[in-house]
Amino acid sequence: MPVEARPVRDRSAVGRFPTVTLGFLEETEEEKEAEKENVETESACRQWLRKACPCCFPTPSDDDLANTLVTGIDDLESGEGLNGEKPVVGDSELDALLLKVQSIDLIKSKSEQNRMEHHTDLYQSEDFIIRRGQTFQMWITLSRPFNPSTDKLHLNLKIGSVPTVSKGTHIIIPLVDELRDDRWEAAVVKQDDKKIKLSVNSLPTAVIGRYQLTVQTNCPNGQAVSTHEPANDIYILFNPWCEDDSVFMDSEDERKEYVLNDVGTIYYGTSQQIGQRTWNYGQFDEGILAACLFVLEKSGTPPSGWGDPVNVARIISAMVNSVDDHGVLEGNWSGNYSAGTSPTFWSGSVEILKEYHKYIGSPIKYGQCWVFAGVVTTVLRCLGIPCRTVTNFSSAHDTDVSLTTDVYLDENLDPLDHLNTDSVWNFHVWNDCWMARPDLPPGMGGWQAVDATPQETSQGTFCCGPASLMAIRNGQVYLKHDSAFVFAEVNSDKIYWQRNTDGTFSQIHSEKKIMGHFISTKAVGSNERNDITHLYKHPEGTEEERIAVESACRYGTKAEAYSSPTAEDVSIEVTMDGIGPQMGGDANLTISLKNSSSEARTVVLHSQVAVMYYTGVHKSTVRKDKTDVAILPSESKILEWSLEYEDYKDQLVDQAALMLTLSGRVKETQQVLATQFSFRLRTPDLNIKPIGKAMVGEKMAVEISFTNPLPRVLKGVMIHVEGLGLLTARTISCGDIGSRASVSMTEHFIPSLPGPRKLLASLDCKQLTQVHGVADITVQDKSNGAR
Numbered sequence: 001m002p003v004e005a006r007p008v009r010d011r012s013a014v015g016r017f018p019t020v021t022l023g024f025l026e027e028t029e030e031e032k033e034a035e036k037e038n039v040e041t042e043s044a045c046r047q048w049l050r051k052a053c054p055c056c057f058p059t060p061s062d063d064d065l066a067n068t069l070v071t072g073i074d075d076l077e078s079g080e081g082l083n084g085e086k087p088v089v090g091d092s093e094l095d096a097l098l099l100k101v102q103s104i105d106l107i108k109s110k111s112e113q114n115r116m117e118h119h120t121d122l123y124q125s126e127d128f129i130i131r132r133g134q135t136f137q138m139w140i141t142l143s144r145p146f147n148p149s150t151d152k153l154h155l156n157l158k159i160g161s162v163p164t165v166s167k168g169t170h171i172i173i174p175l176v177d178e179l180r181d182d183r184w185e186a187a188v189v190k191q192d193d194k195k196i197k198l199s200v201n202s203l204p205t206a207v208i209g210r211y212q213l214t215v216q217t218n219c220p221n222g223q224a225v226s227t228h229e230p231a232n233d234i235y236i237l238f239n240p241w242c243e244d245d246s247v248f249m250d251s252e253d254e255r256k257e258y259v260l261n262d263v264g265t266i267y268y269g270t271s272q273q274i275g276q277r278t279w280n281y282g283q284f285d286e287g288i289l290a291a292c293l294f295v296l297e298k299s300g301t302p303p304s305g306w307g308d309p310v311n312v313a314r315i316i317s318a319m320v321n322s323v324d325d326h327g328v329l330e331g332n333w334s335g336n337y338s339a340g341t342s343p344t345f346w347s348g349s350v351e352i353l354k355e356y357h358k359y360i361g362s363p364i365k366y367g368q369c370w371v372f373a374g375v376v377t378t379v380l381r382c383l384g385i386p387c388r389t390v391t392n393f394s395s396a397h398d399t400d401v402s403l404t405t406d407v408y409l410d411e412n413l414d415p416l417d418h419l420n421t422d423s424v425w426n427f428h429v430w431n432d433c434w435m436a437r438p439d440l441p442p443g444m445g446g447w448q449a450v451d452a453t454p455q456e457t458s459q460g461t462f463c464c465g466p467a468s469l470m471a472i473r474n475g476q477v478y479l480k481h482d483s484a485f486v487f488a489e490v491n492s493d494k495i496y497w498q499r500n501t502d503g504t505f506s507q508i509h510s511e512k513k514i515m516g517h518f519i520s521t522k523a524v525g526s527n528e529r530n531d532i533t534h535l536y537k538h539p540e541g542t543e544e545e546r547i548a549v550e551s552a553c554r555y556g557t558k559a560e561a562y563s564s565p566t567a568e569d570v571s572i573e574v575t576m577d578g579i580g581p582q583m584g585g586d587a588n589l590t591i592s593l594k595n596s597s598s599e600a601r602t603v604v605l606h607s608q609v610a611v612m613y614y615t616g617v618h619k620s621t622v623r624k625d626k627t628d629v630a631i632l633p634s635e636s637k638i639l640e641w642s643l644e645y646e647d648y649k650d651q652l653v654d655q656a657a658l659m660l661t662l663s664g665r666v667k668e669t670q671q672v673l674a675t676q677f678s679f680r681l682r683t684p685d686l687n688i689k690p691i692g693k694a695m696v697g698e699k700m701a702v703e704i705s706f707t708n709p710l711p712r713v714l715k716g717v718m719i720h721v722e723g724l725g726l727l728t729a730r731t732i733s734c735g736d737i738g739s740r741a742s743v744s745m746t747e748h749f750i751p752s753l754p755g756p757r758k759l760l761a762s763l764d765c766k767q768l769t770q771v772h773g774v775a776d777i778t779v780q781d782k783s784n785g786a787r
Contacts, residue, residue: 097221098143099151102194104215104232105139113137119241122260124286128232131239131384133204135179140215142194152218155186155200156225157211157234160303167304168207173200182244204244207307208236208383210293235289238309238384246436247309249386257524258386258434262724263758264377264522266370267529268770270426270657270678271393271517273580274529278760278774279374279389280348282724283382288350291357292382295319295328298361309385309435310466313450314481318463320375320452322363325461328356328375329367331454340365344769345720347760349378351729372452373429380450386434390449390532393517394678395428397455398488403477403553405494405515407674408505413498413606413663424515426612426657426678428453428489430464432521432532437468440479444468447535449486458482469535475548477555487552490516490536491545496663496674509672512549513540569597570631570666574641574677583681583768584645584709589660591639595631603629603673605664609643611651612659612678622647622658649712652681684709686719686761686773691746694779696754702775704761705744708737710768717765719745725753726777754781 107114108128114136115121120129130136146153155173163170173184179201190197211234215226239245240255249255262281269275282288296306299319305311319327329352332343343366346352352364352375367375373389380387396405399421408419430451437444448466458464458481467483470476472491477484494514497505516537523530538545573592581587595601606626611619623643631637641660648658657680664673684707691701704721708714714737722729727749737743751757756778763771 098224099217099219100143100224101140101215101217101226102143103141106232107137107139122284123289124284125289127235129235129237129289131237131242132202132206132208133239133242133245135199135201138198138200140196140198142196145194146191146196150220154216156214156216159207159209159211168307169303202236204239204242205307206236207303208238209296209303209306210235240384240386247385247434249434253524255386258388259381259384264389265527266374266389266429267391267520268370268427269680272576273680273682274518274520277772278758280350280722280724280760281374281378281381282348282350283378285350285724287354287357288378289382291353292379294357295379299325310437310439312383313380313385313433313448313466314463316376316379317450317452317465318461320372321454321462323454323462326361326363328352328364329372330363330365331368332366333368337366342366342764342769343368343371345762345764346371347720347762347772348722349375353378369453370429373431376431376450376452380433388432388521389429390432391427391429391520392490393427394515395425395489396492396515397423397425398485398492399456403484403488403492405492407494407496409496409498409663411499415661416499426680433466440468444470444479446470456485472536473538473548475552477552484555490519491549493549509674511675568671570595570601570603570671570673572662572673572675574660574662574675576679579682580679581681582709583683584711586645587643587679587681589641589677591641591662592636593629593631594636595633598633600633601631602667603631603664604667605629605662608661610659611648612657620651622651683768683771686763686771688759688761688773688775690775690777694751694777696751696779696782699748699750701746701748702759703744703746705742706763707742708740711739712767713738714765714767717763719761719763721747721761723757723759725757725779726751726759751779754779
């Protein structure tokens with residue numbers, strides 16, 4: 001660097017003896033001339049040292065220079081220069097003095113040791129992605145061979161805007177002779193001239209996220225810190241393979257399903273008509289890890305809390321909905337999606353998360369419960385937390401913390417819609433995630449319920465969980481987080497209240513086996529449905545189940561609702577034949593009335609069928625009926641009930657859900673009968689047929705066909721197609737499809753990844769939704785196929 005040239009007399013005084021002139025400072029005319037030539041590139045300090053001891057301080061060559069930031073030189077920092085002034089020191093003058101880092105190799109290829117051992121080789125990224133609580137290897141090339149007796153070295157990892165050692169966001173990794181568990185340490189395992197190979201130990205409680213890496217070296221001549229290179233950033237994730245990590249899962253089959261599987265199944269419909277659709281989680285897709293970490297950063301929570309999976313799951317629960325934090329998805333249950341994408345149109349999480357990241361945190365329109373849950377599964381699996389998507393049929397939404405589902409009727413037993421704020425969703429989808437719960441009493445670890453659908457606030461934020469399934473099962477609703485709300489969803493009683501003439505309400509009936517049926521998730525290692533109801537509740541009607549309900553309701557707002565059960569000699573039940581009615585046809589149900597007494601009974605029966613949002617919110621009443629039914633002693637009477645297509649064709653919403661409400665009174669005993677039955681109209685599938693052989697890098701096609709089940713024209717039909725490793729998401733405009741007409745189209749694409757793949761398609765239009773299909777395609781690797 002340029003320095004100021006000074007006359008010899010200004011540099012002849014050294015230390016405390018200004019009158020002494022050192023002989024080696026006498027300059028010849030040739031030296032003076034040479035000095036003039038070098039003055040632009042050599043500092044005064046460097047010139048003095050070179051002249052004082054040319055054997056120790058030779059003139060450096062350009063090849064010796066490294067991209068190193070000098071942070072301090074011990075010997076020169078404390079010494080004085082000539083005339084008592086400190087010398088001007090530049091990088092190039094100190095190259096020969098320092099031990100510098102010339103390059104770092106993190107061995108980060110997907111096929112190399114680190115990522116294979118850390119189970120991160122599936123991420124479609126060239127970044128260095130590892131899991132905490134496990135060692136990793138790296139090479140460091142230095143400016144000269146490393147001397148353990150005189151040289152020191154340590155690594156710095158920093159995360160967040162204000163990295164702090166005490167908060168675990170600035171990690172100093174010392175070099176030690178031998179690695180020990182449960183601490184950040186590094187050891188030299190191999191040396192090859194200027195290169196050293198380090199084995200680095202990480203803590204199983206480390207904060208997860210993207211760390212900046214620098215290396216600090218120390219030698220007798222000073223210290224240096226390598227320049228931060230974004231390409232050397234380290235992504236650290238939770239580690240279900242590490243026994244000391246709180247997300248440890250000991251079954252390899254379960255780890256493959258709940259961490260590594262990037263395609264799954266989401267269930268919907270009713271308990272009588274369980275439907276399913278395939279969902280692309282895509283947690284390893286290019287850009288998804290960056291998007292998931294962006295969601296964490298967008299939450300505004302401090303990175304110091306990102307080492308706790310309980311905290312991370314709660315953050316993600318809040319951030320996947322947009323209500324109070326501009327999160328990933330905006331919910332919409334109105335039926336009008338003209339300003340965005342219909343929730344039924346999505347078939348995976350990848351497009352949603354990439355769009356959210358691309359537009360720097362602008363919420364994506366629109367989502368409903370299964371979309372929220374699908375995205376949560378993607379994010380948590382991507383970050384390393386085992387997670388699954390769970391569907392609860394007949395799912396209660398308790399709005400007043402009563403832990404009961406309350407139905408209010410007027411004097412004539414007609415529903416009072418303005419008071420019926422509690423609702424029963426035909427189905428509701430949320431997530432289970434796996435982790436220890438050191439913040440709860442022993443035995444509460446394992447599966448935890450997390451719900452990102454914005455229903456009620458939790459500590460002022462629209463989020464829910466994680467709530468221990470063991471606590472929910474046993475009615476321990478006082479344990480955090482949000483156990484009471486989830487308990488009500490799966491095991492609350494439905495209580496009917498009738499308005500009295502003075503405006504008060506009296507409890508007239510209760511149903512105890514209504515909520516929480518066929519709680520479902522995809523089975524491990526197969527596409528079968530796994531019923532996990534037993535994890536959420538004891539078998540219905542058992543003493544254990546009643547104790548759990550009564551224990552829970554002691555903490556609710558209507559504890560007085562529980563009284564001795566009323567004797568019943570007339571019962572009512574609604575059933576449906578087979579898989580239920582199809583869209584475009586008539587809906588037929590069977591009502592059974594049974595008189596178990598030895599006397600005749602007469603029932604005044606009211607029926608009302610309504611179109612419902614799948615959330616249990618009433619849209620419109622389609623039809624009302626009233627009839628008197630006489631039942632002989634010990635007789636079972638069957639009533640056939642039918643709803644014609646003409647009655648409902650202009651009323652349906654997204655899920656084609658309807659609910660039949662029956663209420664009545666037995667004239668002879670004044671016994672009240674009440675029940676509700678939800679059902680849906682089944683929609684047809686999209687048929688997907690692969691054409692030709694599937695091979696990486698070679699064009700192939702699929703035929704997509706569909707038959708309109710309605711006796712009306714479908715307007716503005718759109719088909720959405722996507723498949724991980726097959727094609728990126730695209731939308732096809734199909735125009736109008738005539739009444740009962742069939743259509744077929746061919747779509748071409750080039751597979752990019754080998755192995756078993758799934759191609760997903762979904763159809764959307766104003767008249768018909770929830771139409772989708774899936775095709776299994778096995779893609780051959782080009783090299784294998786050529787043999």
